[in-house]
Amino acid sequence: MKVCGYCxxxxxxxxxxxxxxxxxxxxxxxxxxxxxxxxxxFSSTLxxxxxxxxxxxxxxxxxxxxxxxxxxxxxxxxDVGERQEAWDEVVTQWLGKLQAELGGDYRLRKSRHFAFLSxxxxxxxxxxxxxxxxxxxxxxxxxxxAAWGDYDGLHVVVVFAEEDDYYQYIADFYRDGTHxxxxxxxISTGYPHIxxxxxxxxxxxxxxxxxxxxxCLHYLPIPLWLNEGVAVVLQKAxxxxxxxxxxxxxxxxxxxMSGWKPPVMWAELAExxxxxxxxxxxxxxxxxxxxxxxxDAVQLSYSLAEILIHLLAKNREGFLAFIRSAxxxxxxxxxxxxCLGTCLGEAAxxxxxxxxxxxxxxxxxxxxxxxxxxxTDQR
Numbered sequence: 001m002k003v004c005g006y007c008x009x010x011x012x013x014x015x016x017x018x019x020x021x022x023x024x025x026x027x028x029x030x031x032x033x034x035x036x037x038x039x040x041x042f043s044s045t046l047x048x049x050x051x052x053x054x055x056x057x058x059x060x061x062x063x064x065x066x067x068x069x070x071x072x073x074x075x076x077x078x079d080v081g082e083r084q085e086a087w088d089e090v091v092t093q094w095l096g097k098l099q100a101e102l103g104g105d106y107r108l109r110k111s112r113h114f115a116f117l118s119x120x121x122x123x124x125x126x127x128x129x130x131x132x133x134x135x136x137x138x139x140x141x142x143x144x145x146a147a148w149g150d151y152d153g154l155h156v157v158v159v160f161a162e163e164d165d166y167y168q169y170i171a172d173f174y175r176d177g178t179h180x181x182x183x184x185x186x187i188s189t190g191y192p193h194i195x196x197x198x199x200x201x202x203x204x205x206x207x208x209x210x211x212x213x214x215x216c217l218h219y220l221p222i223p224l225w226l227n228e229g230v231a232v233v234l235q236k237a238x239x240x241x242x243x244x245x246x247x248x249x250x251x252x253x254x255x256x257m258s259g260w261k262p263p264v265m266w267a268e269l270a271e272x273x274x275x276x277x278x279x280x281x282x283x284x285x286x287x288x289x290x291x292x293x294x295x296d297a298v299q300l301s302y303s304l305a306e307i308l309i310h311l312l313a314k315n316r317e318g319f320l321a322f323i324r325s326a327x328x329x330x331x332x333x334x335x336x337x338x339c340l341g342t343c344l345g346e347a348a349x350x351x352x353x354x355x356x357x358x359x360x361x362x363x364x365x366x367x368x369x370x371x372x373x374x375x376t377d378q379r
Contacts, residue, residue: 046078046086049093056097060172061165063097067190087153091115091191095156102165110154118159118198128204132157135209138238139216143230146323147216155215156193157208166197183207186214210235222323223331224288229305230323233313269303270351276300279356282348286331286359287367304348311347312340331359 049055049065052073056063070090078086092108095117099106105119111129113136118125136155140147160166173187184196184207194211198204213231276296277285284290290301313319322339326332336344345358 045089046082047074047089047093049090061168062101062172064172065094065190084153091154091156094191095158098158102160104161106161113155115154115156116159117157119161120159120198124201128157128159128201128208131205132208132212135238136212136216139209139212139234142234142237143213143216143323144320146220146320148219153191155212156191158193158195159198159204160195161198163197166195170195184211186211186218188214188218192218206235209238217323220324220326221328222326223286223328224291225285225301225305225308226323226326226332228291228302229309232302232306233309272296273300273304273352277304277352277355277357280363282352282355282357283360283363284367286344287364287371288328289367289371292371304351307351308344308347311350312336312342315340329364330361331364333359 047070049070052070054066054069055073056065058064074083074086074090092115095108095115099108099117102117102119106117107119107122107125109116109118109122109125109129111133114129114132116125116129116132118128120128132155140149158169160169170182170185170187173185173189183199183203184194186192186194192215194208194215196204196207196211210231213234214227217227217230277300281290281297284293284297285301285304290297292298312322318340322332322335325335325339327335331344333344336342336347343358345356348357349355
């Protein structure tokens with residue numbers, strides 16, 4: 001029998017992962033001390049990236065996998081029933097290379113559904129892994145059929161200790177130009193994964209929840225305001241970082257969304273919104289470009305998105321249908337009418353007051369074109 005070095009459960013000799021906690025048996029644990037670190041001893045049996053010519057391209061200080069090439073190789077050489085395991089092997093090799101390039105105290109640790117690369121000690125890593133396992137389950141249950149379910153491989157979280165490394169890593173996923181600072185991002189291209197800067201465990205936990213919502217929704221062509229609004233609301237509904245017992249019932253999570261009350265800062269916040277938004281600027285919000293503009297635009301865009309989610313999420317099934325149907329080109333206006341019987345302009349007017357708040361396709365397209373032109377000018 002094969003004994004898991006993390007949870008101690010016995011498994012069949014042929015097991016690749018522990019059936020209790022999901023730990024990869026290629027990861028060995030030393031029990032010589034309570035804070036013993038894991039070491040990576042990996043051997044590939046299904047997918048060896050060293051044997052795929054051009055699997056990596058070194059850019060921006062890091063080895064960048066060619067995920068299209070890797071996916072083609074796995075599809076061509078690995079049986080369907082073994083592809084989950086093959087992707088786990090690929091993830092281990094990729095993160096092992098990234099670990100070596102980051103150096104220092106970075107270590108790869110795994111749970112049933114996650115691969116977690118950080119310089120945190122074993123206990124802190126395990127706390128965040130446990131939290132992420134509970135969070136992804138609650139998020140998926142809350143989003144129902146709207147959550148992404150067709151995937152292979154582990155969910156990857158890379159926690160950077162240094163800002164310079166973080167911004168150098170994520171720069172490869174942005175166009176040239178000026179971009180707002182961030183605590184973390186969900187990278188949807190290639191192999192979807194999360195990158196974040198470590199500040200405190202509390203902040204890291206909050207960021208992981210927010211980005212996991214994006215992870216679950218990234219396959220949908222939904223407008224940015226809806227994506228960010230749902231992420232902010234569920235981030236608060238799931239709760240801050242805490243021991244595994246934090247997870248509540250799905251009904252109580254949804255109750256936070258549909259039974260939301262205005263915050264104490266409502267009047268002050270409303271005044272900021274009323275001073276900022278007008279019939280021209282609101283189109284930047286519907287287009288999603290206001291989330292990347294300097295000044296108050298970013299903060300107020302996230303705030304307005306959160307407010308709209310609470311105003312629209314009165315009926316769970318109708319709202320989930322809205323998420324699945326909403327499209328960027330009209331900011332979800334058609335889906336709101338079809339699924340919720342509500343005009344987005346009228347919903348915004350509930351908070352902003354009278355005005356021309358409805359999404360305009362032509363104006364949205366103009367915002368996108370102007371944004372692309374601005375990015376080109378900054379190159």
